[in-house]
Amino acid sequence: MHTLTVSMLNDQVKHTLEATFLQVAVEGEVSRPTYHNSGHIYFTLKDADSSIKAVMFKGNASKLKFRLDEGMQVVLFGAISVYKPRGEYQLLASSIQASGAGNLALAFEQTKKRLESMGYFDPSRKKPKPTIVGKIVLITSGTSAALQDMLRVVSKRWPMATLTLIDVLVQGEKAPIEIAQAIAHANTLDADAIVIARGGGSIEDLWAFNDEHIARALFESKTFTVSAVGHEIDWTIGDFVADMRAPTPSAAMEMLLWDEWEMRQYLDALHSQMAQVMGQKIAHHQHTLHNLTQQLGEFRFDKRLLYLNGQLQTLQGQFEFYARNALKERVQSVVTLQERIEQRMAQKLAHATQELAQLRNHYAQNDPALRDKAGFAKLSQGSHVVALESLAIGDSVTLSTSKRALEATITAEKSL
Known part of the structure; x- marks a missing residue:
């Protein structure tokens, strides 16, 4: 027996397995699928008794229509690949098909479920169809029958519509990117609607x-977007995402555009509606104006009445104030006048009393009877009464009473 090294054995195993299992189809259950950042897919294919590692490199993985999920039953087409340094072998997948349902049907359901969970199909985010569509961007093949069908409908229903064509591929690997870019560009054209169409x-x-x-x-x-792909029985993911789905391209134009009769009906209905609304608004405003006029009159009367009541209360308050002050001033004046009168009366009484005393004294001095009774005589020179102090030696005077008069001459002054 020839002795082999480990490397020699692994080399022979690699050569034998890869030559023997150059093309294989293996059915099993997907386990632990891993999508690497590089684009490769790593997973294990297993059945009830065994398992084998498998890999699908980026080039083939990008062509896979559906996503590998845990527990999925698939048929793997590929070859055996041996990794010599570790003596390990694995399945190298070139393509994979889903067991049971078709690959495309499975991929469709997976994509639909994923996008639905992300809210792509939510009716609340869909935009309403414009009432009047005058400018449409058509995204389709420039040589397709679908384009001709749409143009034919436009010419019959609304020839005045403005159409812009963005020519794209409608099938093949490059088509999705072209169509997506065309939709983005169409959003810059200020259109009323975008139609993605294919026969x-x-x-x-x-x-x-x-x-x-x-x-x-x-x-x-x-x-606003319209998906018009295929026939009525054909459904695509775009149908669920677009704002409106049309069963065919020509149907899309019929749904978007009005014909002349429909436009006339719309304008007539709009005219009637506007007339009704304007009539209602005018009646409403007239009613409001009437109410405001009445309210204004009532407001002015009430306001005037309130004003006059206020003025009356103010005047009443002023009257009471001035009346109280006037009465107070009158009372004070009377008191003051009484005091002044009493003061003047007291002054006059004192003056009169003084005058009376003076008169009494004067009377007492000049009453002849009293003077005679007291033994007094009046000194006079001629007709003038003189005082004793004014006389000098040698003066002649008359001494008189009420009954007799004597002539005398001052001869000497006698000391007292």
């Missing part, structure tokens, strides 16, 4: 419209 075909032909790039562009669109 009928197989699920593979329409698959581009299930791509998440298109779904995201529709979700982020600020302009």
Whole structure:
């Protein structure tokens, strides 16, 4: 027996396995799937008794229509690959199919479920269709029958509509990116609506419209969007995300555009509605004006009455104030006058008393009877009464009473 080194053994095993199992199809259950940042997918394929590691590199993984989930039953197509340094082998997947349901159907359901959980289908975020659509951006193939169908409908219903075509691929690997970019560009054109259209075909032909790039562009669109892909029985992810779904491209134009008869009906109804609204508004304003006029009159009368009542109360208060002050002043004046009168009376009484005393004294001095009785005589020179102190030696005087008069001459002054 020939002795082999570990490396030699692993090398022979690698050569034998990879040559023998160059193409294999293995069915099993997916376990621990890992999506690496590099784009590779690592997982384990197992059944009830065994398991084997598997890898799907970025190039093939990017073509996979659905996502590998834990417990999913699949059929892996590929080859055996041996990693010589560790003596390990694994399945190298070139493609994978889901067991049971078709791959595309599974991918569709997975994408639909994921986007629905993210709110992409929420009716509350969908924009309402514009009442009048005059400018439309068509995103479709410039050579497609779908475009001709739409143009034919436009020419019949509303030839005045303005159409802008963005020519894109509508199937194939590059189609989703082109369509998503076209939607973003259409949002800069100030259109009333954006229509993404394609004619009928197989699920593979329409698959581009299930791509998440298109779904995201529709979700982020600020302009009203219409998905018109395939026939009425065909549904795409874009149908769920767009603001409106049309069963066919031509139906999209019929749903967006009014014909002449519909426009006339709309304008007539709008005219009637405006007339009714204006009539109601005028009647309402007239009623309001009438009420305000009445309220204004009542307000003016009430306000005037309140003003006059206020003035009356003010005047009454002033009258009472002035009356009290006037009475007080009158009383004070009377008191003051009485005091002044009493003072004057006292002064006059004192003066009269003094005059009376003086008169009594004067009378007493000049009454002849009293003077005679007291033994007094009047000294006079001629007709003038003189005082004793004014006489000098040698003066002649008359001494008189009421009964007799004597002539005398002052001869000497006698000391007392």
